[in-house]
Amino acid sequence: MLAVVLAALFMALLDVFIVNVAAPTIGTELHASGAELQLVVAGYTITYSVLLITGARLGDRFGHGRVHLAGMALFTAASLACGLAQGATELIAFRLIQGAGSAVMIPQVLSLIQRNFVGEARVKALGAYSAVLAVGAAAGQILGGVLVSADLLGTGWRPVFLVNVPVGAVLLIIGRRVLPRERGGEPERGRGMDLPGLVLLGAAVSLFTVPLVLGQEEDWPLWSWLSLGTAAVLFAVFWRYESGLARRGGDPLIAPRVLRHPGMGLAVLRILAAMAVNGGFLFVLTLHVQGGLGYSALRAGLTFAPTAVVFGVVGLTWRRWPAAWQRALAPTGFLLTAVAVAGVGLALDGGGDGGVWVYVSYAGVGVGLALAFSPTLTRALATVRPEDAADASGLLATVTQLGQLTGVAAFGTLFLNRLESLGALEAYTSAEALSACMFALAGTAALGAVSGLVLRRR
Template sequence: MTSQAQAPVQDPASGRAADRRRWLALAVVMTAAFMDLVDVTIVNIAIPSIERDLSATFGSIQWITAGYALAFAAGLITGGRLGDIYGRKQMFLIGMAGFTLASALCGFAANPEMLVASRLLQGAMAAMMVPQVLAIIHVTFPAHERGKVFGMFGAVVGLGAVSGPMLGALLTQWNLFGLEWRPIFLINLPVGIAGLILGRRFITESKAPKALRLDLVGVALATLGLLMLLYPLTRGRELDWPLWGHLCMAGSLLVFGAFVAYEKYKARKDGSPLVELSLFKVKSFAAGVALQLTFGIACGIFFLVWTLYMQIGLGWSPLRAGATGIPFSLAVSAAAGLSVQKLVPRFGRKVLQTGALTMAAGLMLYIWEAGRYGTSIHAWQMALPLIVMGVGMGLIVAPLTDAVLSEVPREHSGSASGLINTTQQMGNALGLGLVSVVFFGAMDDRLAASAVGTAFAEAFQHSLWWVVAVLAVIFVVMFALPARPRAVEAPASAVAPVGEPVGEPVLVP
């Protein structure tokens, strides 16, 4: 992309090479996003196997899932800003290398404690890698192409959602080399190595045009606030909700207040805050961040209780449970591409609001079926509510990302994408923590073996009503989004590949 006034002359062959290079770079970063998403969904389906093999308590199981989300959420803003400062390509490759190493440690974990620690490391490395995905897309493709690219991103999300449970189910069921659940992590090794080789070759480096510094005080305050909020919530039920937990969660609000005050001071002092608070003056960004948080809560609750319901409550095998989710994931993938490319340009935010209502309708249909058929429900009977839910989610996930980033200045794209992912993962961690309340809080602590199935089915229905309530909030908040998408093209010099002077014509392959 060049500035029109000073566009350099390119021969057609070099233009085609540059175009091919950026699409190959897109394939690499999409693969990283796919790997991250698969790693989340693949773990959910293997939870019962991990529980049996490692003799893990439910508290440990909750930390295997929530610990990843917590480390991910705590590090995402920092990861995004590091990309702005030191280069998105460099931080992407470092994050992918660390993620691959952490996956190996997860695969060879000898006990629940080692697995939890490895998952925390994996989440921290994902926080280094994932913010660069949206930032690289944002700076590589012009505004008129981003709708198509984010549509592809939504399709990859759907593919990851369908591949994760099925891949996890197959790998767990096959018990390759007697390793049981371990291949679900080890499979990341060849993918990560290939991504490192191709990413090093095809991704073009970019960073913020002005020199920025890492806000270490901001990092400390943001991480402390998230830990004070999410740790007691995640362990609360296991520890019988101690007083220190309530005080810690209340104190997190004070820490977040101090964080905001310090970020304002940092912006005035040297212009290098961890979070660009000026971004919240962009209406679409502020509303989008709130939506990412609440949507993350809904997803965090649903996907964990769904796995527990099918595999423990109904006693289904991992393969049967994974196959049950295929209609849902296919519906997400199809609706995501359709919403960005066809529906949103014509109908605007009404598409997202329709998605929230559709997803809520699918949940209520699921609640009715779970109550109607009880523990004798079949996988084919779940197909209709899952398809309806999947269509609703697909109408939300892809256009929401584009709407949130469309008016963000390119020099802050790394920080913005990190903040978007942080709020979504914070919501996901909150949702996972709330499972203790909305799911296990709805059943007795001691159940006879014959009563487990019925208790899990009833707790599942109870949890889904909470998700419906969250979607109602999402529907209302969506009124704060712009009625129509508005793509703002930043000048070509906003983000310069390393080695190019800012302000001169810049080609972004």
Template sequence: MAQEKSAQAAPQQREEGDPNRWKALAVCLVAGFMTLLDVSIVNVALPSIRTGLDTPESDLQWVLSGYALAFGLLLIPAGRLGDARGRRSVFMAGLALFTLASASCGAAQTSLWLVISRLVQGMAGGLLSPQISALIQQMFQGRERGRAFGVFGTVVGISTAVGPLLGGLLIQTAGAEEGWRWVFYVNLPIGIVCLFLARRLLPDTPDAKPVRLRRLDPVGVLLLGTAVLALLLPFVQSQQWHGNAKYLLVLVAAALLAVFAGWERRCARSGAEPLIDLDLLRVRSYWLGSLLILLYFAGFTSIFFVSTLYLQSGLHYTALQAGLAITPFAVGSGVSAGIGGRLVDRFGRPLVVLGLTMVALGLAGTAFAVHQVPGRGAGWAMLAPLLLAGLGSGLVIAPNQTLTLSEVPVRRAGSAGGTLQTGQRVGSAIGIAAVGSVFFAQVTEEGWATAYDHGLLVSIAFVVAALVVAVADVVAGRRSAARG
């Protein structure tokens, strides 16, 4: 009888799991919210930073691009480090570094100081972020795991939506002169409380052990980072570096990417773990989906960058007014993301084609609205087309991730997902650099609307390129089905 009761209790205990798991999830979600919030909240602070630190245009771009690039490059090695050394310890290290970097950003006295602090902040976010999904998998089973990931997805959407509004409110409250500092200082109390709770509530990793540096592929990280940096430099520094010789760095970037590909193949042959599993690129849906999301993130993240600069510096909106003006995009994306997740199994890649078409039309409508309603009324005219673009965006990101990973073998799912996220962050950095260089080249005393038009055209070009990739995947899929 005792053995029978014990046998019945064991499954029940496994089903119940850690009694603190939902509290631990709350800690993870707050920390994740903070790192993702810093992607969007800083946009409305850029004009204040520009005035407060006398920041050149290139440094404004690095404030955003540097964060995205550093974040993306550390995602994959940080995930491996957490699995090997313990997710709680890596989570806490990333959170502590993020909090300290936020304090350094807020205290910055020069634009160089701020850019370096943002790079460190991005690295810390890259350390922390992979631990959240890994901890959810560790703490939850069955239906509970699905619920936990659903809550995490909601938090990701909310962080994007409230970023511009929260940044605008902070700057409005603290003043345009120094209010931008509180965009970073707001992380300090949150980070400190989360650190204390993480130590108490997060579970340790039972099979944690020392990890060899080789497993993190530092050479691959360095090669990829240097290649992307060489690609970004001529665009970010276009106003500071005169002449066309700077574009030779694009050839250097291409050469470094070739060396990176060779190194990754060598790692795979020798039995080491490469940063990016190049064999995944043989799966059509995966490589097309990865290229699509890189191009799309290059297009849509740069919209917030040029929109806030145009509204605040060109039309003299307050930070709060600018945040309100671009909020419809985030709200539309949040509303349609859930719908896209439910419909993707039914419609497949054509759903993504529809979403990208809506985004392209919405951005074109935004450019048209700025011309039709010049002056301070432009912000109101932008609301409807930005909402359309946002509704389309929700049909792109989550459905594309589902479709891109659908044919990836389960044993490679972690590597494939990490590579996909890295592509998103690298795409963001490239888009901000490219759109920013065109935007700042057109800005004059009376040319903000023209600069905004040109910047939006580059964003639309990235989105249209992503649309072409999506259509190519649909056509290739139908041909494969016909042959089958």
């Protein structure tokens, strides 16, 4: 069961990033405008982020195994449609549907782990989950580069979507046998859907997500700032409504007790910081190596291999390290990340390829982010009650995604603005812009460690 749901998680996460490397080829072959190409890349992320909490509640109501399979079927069908799309408009529509399938499928993974594993087995399963969750980002860029460069049978960009179809079909067949099914085919005895809360949260996440994924392309117009401000107001209204509903004995979309769970607030803060660094690092490094250094799609994708491999290894093994080290792993991970991303900036300074030191720094980023993220997520979920599994899984999956988006938007804007101020795109000017971003990322990682310590003392 764990292998099936983690394979589905990995497949869905790939599609958040795999299109980044394929985007130039898609734009050329489909004659897509800049706005259309941006929506091809971002459409998946928008529906994925907005519907994650809804997907978690659907699993709680109708059964996590059943809903996971339904989401996987929708995702697989949409992947086939994306791979066969004949125009940019079609591809955008199918990407939106593909993101919705992921949003239905992904929250069930954590809930199934929470409900079917106990004790040390749950800790190990959560460790594997967190490793897959963050490795998917780098692996998506690597696989995208490989598939686009291979140009299988002259199909160009299409395999980045079609690769999901056979994998999804196999997972559906196996999943029907191994995933838990509710007795008598009746929906799980669950809670209501809290439609007012659903509308408020969906609107807030939409207003937050859309300007983050489209603002840079549009040069941050007034509507993007108004949207972000309105999102902040709606998040506050949502929390006030949910708290009031819980006090009246109702059934809120996210139970307030989940956020009050020991360590959950600190986990949310650290996951936001770690994923913002992860998303920003991968994005600006992609811009530099492809735009500034002129790497091919394949070479650009393979650039992330050291980070992805080391992250996965550390994410799966940190539990075996001495018990005396465990509480210090997350802050140590943030500090190591700060040093490593600064090392990347120094190694690539001047427009060179960085030599061996850049690969040492890439590996350091993988170790640091794994230690910052994996223990944080595991500890936050290891003691959550089974009845709160859906709420916790939807919350942390959404936080993870919003952290990635925030990092891409903030550090991507910093990189592009710095590059514009320096003049023409050359290896040297791109390296200057990259260095500014790497030191900003290092500062963010350092704040992740310090802020966590301050919040824990309070």
